[in-house]
Amino acid sequence: MSEIWQVDQLIPGGDGMARLADGRVGFVAGAFPGDRVKVGRVAEHKSWVRAEEWSLHEPSPARVSPPCALAGECGGCEWMALSRTAQIVGKSSLVRQALRRTGGLTDLPETVPVRTAGGDLGYRNRLRLHVDASGHLGLFARGSHRLVEIPACPVSDPRITEVLTRLRQLATPSVLARWQEIEIRVAPLGPPVSLWMLPRHERAPSAEESALAKRLAQEWQVVEAGASGEDQRWPLPGGVELWVPPGGFVQVNWSVDTALVEALMAGVKERGIESFVELYAGSGNFTLPLLRAGLRGVAVEHAGASIRAARRAARAQQLSDDVFVSGDAARELRRRAKPAPDLVLLDPPRDGARDVVPALLAASPRWVAFCACDPVTLARDVKSLSKAYALDSVVAFDMFPHTHHVETLLWLRQRS
Template sequence: MQSNKFIKDLPVTGFANEGKSIAHAEGKVVFVKGAVPGDVVNVRVLRNKRDYIEAEVMEIVQPSKDRQQPFCPHFGPCGGCQWQHMKYTAQLAYKDSAASETLERLGKLSIKQKLPIVGSDQDRYYRNKLEFTFSHKEWLTPDEFRSNTSEVRSPALGYHLPGAFDRVFDVKTCYLQPHLSDRIRLAIKIFTLDHGYDYFDLRKQTGLLRNVIIRMTTTGEVMVVVIFTHNEDKKIRALLEFLRLEFPEITSLLYVLNSKKNDSIYDLEILNYFGRNVIRERIGNLDFNISAKSFFQTNTRQAEKLYDCIKQFAALKGNEIVYDLYTGTGSIALFLADSCKKVIGIEQLEQAIVDARINASLNSISNVAFYSSDISKILNSTFVKEHGTPEVVITDPPRAGMHKDVVGELLKMEPQKIVYVSCNVATQARDLHLLSEKYSVEKTRAFDLFPQTHHVENVAELLKSF
């Protein structure tokens, strides 16, 4: 079976890791793009390897009971909401099952209690931050390209194609943020095209307009950050003044000059055109200042449910020392502070620790301390001796999971309880397997912070077993 060949009447049986649909043909696993378990499909073979086949759906012969019509016109090319062709109840079921199966299969773990997944009340319009890219030439789908008889490619303000730094498709509408985000983005595009602004050429690294970031809070505040490549004062001020007058909802209007070859703004100065430098978010009874550079959970309402679960699993009595590893901006540490003696937060990113300390002061919380350092280097017997042995450790590492030295140090310090929060259940399973030398998994609970995608967060409560 060669590439560009077809397989007909292929039953799709389930999902593999990373949200790929799976089927079987000629003794091989077939990874199918665009399918839903329960579909019967005709597919085109993209790659035929020795042990597996990669294919894409060409025709749905019989739709799954879990299939639905995608709601977004950009479904397919956009990498954002890959599961919107599947009913939300089915998404939750597959995520819940995947989290438990991954822990048991990869971690070889016995889980005493599996609590049901916590779905999102909003399966659209849930993100508090989006970033869009200006491009001097929009990417077109094959159908759009064939129908574009003028062969003129318009500028785009939208998202990168997955895995393609120099291809940007123009976003007409996006269901990830409230409608105000669409209005702001489309107004920026109309104004800048009408007034002759140059969009960024991602290969040549030329053009004035580079990116725009829109952040929104549940308290109703809005931040817009426009990133320019260089200082054309007249054009910059004209655009920003237009936004200030056109959108009174904007409470923080900022801009950045970025002449680098990458889009990161974390090492650049944030310039204020109008309003405050921050917007304010609220989780539980806590307020958080969010700056242009702040790291913050992108689904605020689900984050509060997640933090409630962490607090329940921690079961603090009021006299404990708690370590919060990979603390980020300290939101979990601050959420737990009223239930324990003190919290020690550790995070490698210095800007995040700056934000954590600001938010501790904002909420008049004095029993927290934050340290900026590589956790694998700072977490040792000297640090523990100085700050006290924790009864409870919260750990919320990045997708790569915990460094092996951090796992080793946890086994040495032997806290009574570990609450492990993960955005990658595979690396969580690896780490929990290592910790099973001294810990048992009491409870787990999955959370859907990213509806319409395969991503799932998972919380595990570990108790010292001897």
């Protein structure tokens, strides 16, 4: 097969899609709307065809020169060669497609708004690097476990690139190979730089490896997985601070996170909400502003270290620390469903909150707010609530510029 396809759409997952002459759709990983691509080897299915080999026949006018030399190779930013305007249009369409096709929603706005905040470069406050067995440090190539060494990362805070450079100066690859992952995280309220390092083996460190860890600790906070360290701190709307332990979850993009938390708080105020159960709470990114605004509630999170940091932050800021509960989201919601809170707020990981749906229906809150980083699993969960809940509003947030990833804040109201 050697055909020219006209790509006209981006689909959830980030690939380009073309409509083929035989009525099927064609998927092209790495192609953008407006591209004409010459397709070689394909994988075929009754209703779709996937291009396994393709080349660019005529580039889309929305293509730009990417601001990173490794954009085509590193799996981190697969939309970097697409203009920012086209990225935003693409994200709006991904969220709408998922909610319509998978979620079965028919009352969607014509265009799902996408909020941006801050810059599209230097936005990442954390970067988790892989280290291979030879001590090379980098990110995986798209759709593979092949390591791409990165000298710098333009979408990360410049201090992260400085740490990368310094790490390579201080450590030989054979010593770096002690670890399989290193997360570099920077925080505005300190400690300014923290390294979380996951060892490759269980064995005790060699003298050389211990010496390196000590040397690194002279410059930054350095914590091996399983050990504890000082919480890093970020400012949140409402004048509260978020405290996050080494290795604990924190949103990647602080300007956009701030816009997201502000949007949630505005939604809570608009709807006159006074009580909440929050699931997947992390270290209290939403909980602490909710408490500061005077709401009553419970926040559930299964990572013990995150919950302990949330409690420390609450105590230090004269807020109630017994709000934070360590446990599984579905199990805790079943236990805490009565009396029904005004709001159940969920911010699940990528695979969604399928397990929580029965307990959510039993709890029967007036409002449900989902914050989700995968539009397809969000749509699946919304669909399973749709007999009892209707769409109230949906806004997307460009938390991850230059990638196909998008965060969505979606409100559901109980049907009367």
